[in-house]
Amino acid sequence: MKPSVNEAGAQLSARNFSGFIKKYTMVIALVVVFILFTWLTNGRLMYAQNMSNLLLQNAYVLVMACGMLLCILTGGNIDLSVGATVCLVSAIAAQMMDKLKVGAIPAILICMGIAVLLGVWNGFWIGYVHIPPFICTLAGMFLFRGLGRVILDSKTVPISNKTFLNIFASYINIPGLDTGDSKRVMSALIAGIAVAVILILNTIISRRNKVRKGYKIPTALSAYSKTLIIAALVVFYSWKLSDYKGIPYMMVWVLAVVLLYSFITSRTAFGRYFYAVGGNEKATKLSGIDTKKVYFVAYTSMSILAGLSGLLMAARVGSVNGDSGMSYEMDAIGACFIGGASAYGGSGTVPGVVIGAILLGVINQGMSIYGLDNNWQYVVKGAVLLVAVVFDVVSNRKTGKG
Amino acid sequence: MADNILVMKDITKLFPGVKALDNVNIEVARGEIHALVGENGAGKSTLMNVLSGVHPYGSYSGDIIYEGEVCQFRTLRDSEKKGIVIIHQELALIPELSIGENMFLGNERRGRFSLDWDRTYHDAEQHMRQVGLKDEPATLIKDIGTGKQQLVEIAKALSKNVKLLILDEPTSSLNEEDSQMLLNLLLEFKKQGMTSIMISHKLNEIAFVADRITVIRDGTTVETIDNANRDIDEDRIIRGMVGRELSDRYPRRDPKISDEVGLEVRNWNVYHPIYSDKKVVNDVSFKVHKGEIVGFSGLQGAGRTELAMSIFGNSYGTNISGEILVDGKPVKFNSERDAIEAGIAYVTEDRKGNGLILKDTVADNTVMARLGKVSKRGIINKHKENAFAEEFREKLDIRTPSVQQVVNNLSGGNQQKVLLAKWMFASPDVMILDEPTRGIDVGAKHEIHSIMNDLVEQGKSVIMISSEMSELLGMCDRIYVMNEGNIVAEMDAKDATQEKIMTAILKSSH
Numbered sequence: 021m022k023p024s025v026n027e028a029g030a031q032l033s034a035r036n037f038s039g040f041i042k043k044y045t046m047v048i049a050l051v052v053v054f055i056l057f058t059w060l061t062n063g064r065l066m067y068a069q070n071m072s073n074l075l076l077q078n079a080y081v082l083v084m085a086c087g088m089l090l091c092i093l094t095g096g097n098i099d100l101s102v103g104a105t106v107c108l109v110s111a112i113a114a115q116m117m118d119k120l121k122v123g124a125i126p127a128i129l130i131c132m133g134i135a136v137l138l139g140v141w142n143g144f145w146i147g148y149v150h151i152p153p154f155i156c157t158l159a160g161m162f163l164f165r166g167l168g169r170v171i172l173d174s175k176t177v178p179i180s181n182k183t184f185l186n187i188f189a190s191y192i193n194i195p196g197l198d199t200g201d202s203k204r205v206m207s208a209l210i211a212g213i214a215v216a217v218i219l220i221l222n223t224i225i226s227r228r229n230k231v232r233k234g235y236k237i238p239t240a241l242s243a244y245s246k247t248l249i250i251a252a253l254v255v256f257y258s259w260k261l262s263d264y265k266g267i268p269y270m271m272v273w274v275l276a277v278v279l280l281y282s283f284i285t286s287r288t289a290f291g292r293y294f295y296a297v298g299g300n301e302k303a304t305k306l307s308g309i310d311t312k313k314v315y316f317v318a319y320t321s322m323s324i325l326a327g328l329s330g331l332l333m334a335a336r337v338g339s340v341n342g343d344s345g346m347s348y349e350m351d352a353i354g355a356c357f358i359g360g361a362s363a364y365g366g367s368g369t370v371p372g373v374v375i376g377a378i379l380l381g382v383i384n385q386g387m388s389i390y391g392l393d394n395n396w397q398y399v400v401k402g403a404v405l406l407v408a409v410v411f412d413v414v415s416n417r418k419t420g421k422g
Numbered sequence: 423m424a425d426n427i428l429v430m431k432d433i434t435k436l437f438p439g440v441k442a443l444d445n446v447n448i449e450v451a452r453g454e455i456h457a458l459v460g461e462n463g464a465g466k467s468t469l470m471n472v473l474s475g476v477h478p479y480g481s482y483s484g485d486i487i488y489e490g491e492v493c494q495f496r497t498l499r500d501s502e503k504k505g506i507v508i509i510h511q512e513l514a515l516i517p518e519l520s521i522g523e524n525m526f527l528g529n530e531r532r533g534r535f536s537l538d539w540d541r542t543y544h545d546a547e548q549h550m551r552q553v554g555l556k557d558e559p560a561t562l563i564k565d566i567g568t569g570k571q572q573l574v575e576i577a578k579a580l581s582k583n584v585k586l587l588i589l590d591e592p593t594s595s596l597n598e599e600d601s602q603m604l605l606n607l608l609l610e611f612k613k614q615g616m617t618s619i620m621i622s623h624k625l626n627e628i629a630f631v632a633d634r635i636t637v638i639r640d641g642t643t644v645e646t647i648d649n650a651n652r653d654i655d656e657d658r659i660i661r662g663m664v665g666r667e668l669s670d671r672y673p674r675r676d677p678k679i680s681d682e683v684g685l686e687v688r689n690w691n692v693y694h695p696i697y698s699d700k701k702v703v704n705d706v707s708f709k710v711h712k713g714e715i716v717g718f719s720g721l722q723g724a725g726r727t728e729l730a731m732s733i734f735g736n737s738y739g740t741n742i743s744g745e746i747l748v749d750g751k752p753v754k755f756n757s758e759r760d761a762i763e764a765g766i767a768y769v770t771e772d773r774k775g776n777g778l779i780l781k782d783t784v785a786d787n788t789v790m791a792r793l794g795k796v797s798k799r800g801i802i803n804k805h806k807e808n809a810f811a812e813e814f815r816e817k818l819d820i821r822t823p824s825v826q827q828v829v830n831n832l833s834g835g836n837q838q839k840v841l842l843a844k845w846m847f848a849s850p851d852v853m854i855l856d857e858p859t860r861g862i863d864v865g866a867k868h869e870i871h872s873i874m875n876d877l878v879e880q881g882k883s884v885i886m887i888s889s890e891m892s893e894l895l896g897m898c899d900r901i902y903v904m905n906e907g908n909i910v911a912e913m914d915a916k917d918a919t920q921e922k923i924m925t926a927i928l929k930s931s932h
């Protein structure tokens with residue numbers, strides 16, 4: 021029996037709808053969770069200060085999750101050593117500035133250099149000696165944490181270098197614009213509106229270009245509604261930020277990393293290799309791609325980002341101790357899997373991971389504001405992670421990709 | 423009527439798109455050694471999988487009558503309970519476990535609370551003595567040679583109270599001495615009343631041990647030949663195995679073979695990557711002219727794939743030695759990338775395992791071997807990528823709704839075309855095609871053959887490895903025959919016949 025036109029249409033829209041749900045599951049989950057906690061906390065989650073903190077408290081997750089994505093892409097491999105790397109790098113930074121009175125800029129450069137070395141260490145063993153990443157980074161976790169504690173001499177070392185704090189933990193403040201009588205920080209609002217306008221213009225221009233070259237374009241409704249929603253969110257968030265101290269420098273760092281990694285994974289040839297190795301390593305090798313180098317780069321980049329996170333964390337907390345960065349690796353790994361990276365490697369995107377990190381952050385923050393017992397927070401986080409991964413595995417099995 | 427331990431009646435088995443078995447009939451008398459012969463893909467292994475329950479009851483039609491009753495095996499265990507044990511060509515032993523542990527894997531000797539190790543090793547030793555193995559049962563599998571491993575498999579079968587032993591190419595990985603020992607063992611068991619079915623390509627071995635021989639071709643039984651007097655006519659078996667009509671199934675081409683040699687390989691030797699004392703390719707030399715299709719014929723395991731992959735940037739094997747000349751100039755490849763840069767492409771036989779990234783799109787896969795062609799300073803130009811993918815989709819008639827479709831959703835034939843597109847995109851001068859038409863339907867086969875003709879038309883060199891002899895005869899200008907790592911014959915396609923190729927293989931087997 022042939023389906024009538026109407027039936028076929030209904031089937032098509034049903035498929036579109038389920039496709040839409042599937043594509044935006046985590047976004048929908050994020051919206052639901054956000055509304056839930058706003059309600060549970062009587063709107064306190066939406067306070068400007070809380071909105072600003074949401075970003076600051078999760079900056080390290082966002083930064084490290086980008087690097088972790090590359091590792092996970094290569095085949096579900098993770099890096100367990102990043103929390104320890106955060107500790108070691110921030111310990112070195114703190115001691116250099118506190119004891120040796122090294123300036124902020126040289127200290128930052130030295131610390132990033134050390135982060136590179138730690139990454140090369142992991143990357144060499146994993147990529148070129150074929151040590152299983154789990155084991156190698158587990159060893160790294162003990163090694164780096166131990167070294168960090170040795171350097172700290174089991175003490176809590178404060179960070180008081182003004183320049184250092186300014187670079188990572190202050191707020192953008194433009195003289196003449198933000199120091200007026202108004203309580204609102206105008207620079208944040210202006211920047212937000214500018215970004216929104218650029219996003220909309222970009223959509224219009226790229227659509228026009230595509231039409232001119234005769235490429236297929238998505239329907240106007242879907243393209244513009246997506247852009248408009250994002251633009252509205254940007255403006256809303258910048259409105260909130262302008263209500264509380266303005267744009268944090270930390271956001272600039274996070275955005276830089278997210279945009280860079282998004283570009284690498286989606287637009288560059290080397291980014292493609294991460295997906296290829298995770299999808300089918302043998303086929304990748306036979307295509308003339310240096311798979312060892314792919315592993316090497318994944319783990320090196322991970323440590324570099326962990327080092328940056330260490331500096332961000334040190335500046336935000338204002339001190340470093342032997343437990344700094346404890347279990348950060350779990351947050352980064354969790355964000356990736358919640359954000360739709362495949363536990364078997366080969367698929368996952370930076371925007372997805374960002375959504376995952378924010379979702380995790382909203383849950384954390386919401387639960388804290390709500391006043392849920394810290395121990396129960398772990399239970400909830402664990403359940404969310406499991407649900408996300410089960411969802412990924414089951415839905416992939418259905419489409420036969422598992 | 424003879425006392426038949428097993429009768430398989432009108433067995434028909436369909437795989438998606440292929441009729442693997444078509445009304446196969448076979449009778450095995452109690453206490454005999456029954457040989458099953460046929461080309462690769464004739465259906466021998468499928469038949470044995472039906473018998474042992476790997477393909478469960480209901481997935482085929484026809485009856486299996488074993489020990490006088492109709493059996494409905496749903497799993498391997500069902501058939502093993504009745505005493506039917508199959509030993510596969512690929513040994514199913516776990517290298518890191520001991521002989522004893524392997525022997526009772528899944529059938530463990532248990533004590534009251536835990537495994538009974540004393541009984542495990544005692545029982546293992548009993549069975550090992552039966553097959554003449556004198557090692558300690560606690561020896562790890564990886565520490566004994568392949569010949570002994572095969573014996574362990576047989577001892578394992580004995581531990582299951584085997585009445586009907588099925589051996590799939592039992593001697594393919596053994597040397598002459600071990601093979602002879604194994605055959606003697608089979609004869610010894612026969613004296614004790616055991617029935618065996620042996621699948622083999624080696625006619626001399628079959629002539630030595632088999633009482634009767636059944637020939638299978640294209641999923642049907644051709645005939646059963648009596649060998650009670652050990653006087654079989656090898657030519658008759660060969661004719662039976664290959665005797666299909668060679669029709670006009672291949673696209674025509676007027677050969678324009680240049681005098682220039684595209685690729686030449688001299689004195690090529692390759693050793694096994696794990697068992698580094700085992701020579702997989704032995705002193706092989708060959709060449710391909712520009713505009714020529716050269717075929718490599720041989721049985722599975724003859725070393726053809728290993729030869730091709732080792733040439734392609736050492737992607738297989740260790741201790742590789744020999745010379746490669748591209749366009750008459752000696753070259754050395756240290757990696758796959760070097761080989762690709764030198765204009766060589768290797769299109770794998772294993773498109774899912776080694777060829778494609780199934781969860782990526784047609785476009786991603788198409789450009790993968792030469793991303794540089796669609797990117798500038800490391801940044802991919804998506805439009806260019808899509809344009810190329812689109813071009814190849816049209817050129818090769820890849821049937822997909824869009825080049826953004828995930829490859830896994832395409833049919834086997836179309837996946838194969840994507841694999842070809844990937845390597846044509848790399849624009850090689852020498853294309854090595856390994857089983858390019860395996861497991862795809864007739865239409866797609868014809869299209870791939872036409873593509874090959876186009877390639878040589880453009881003056882490229884094509885090497886085709888195929889287990890389908892008619893395909894080699896229909897497509898190639900020249901054919902090399904490989905067996906056991908050696909090139910055992912070279913013939914002009916004009917003079918070659920399936921019988922000649924088969925004879926070359928079988929005469930060189932020992």
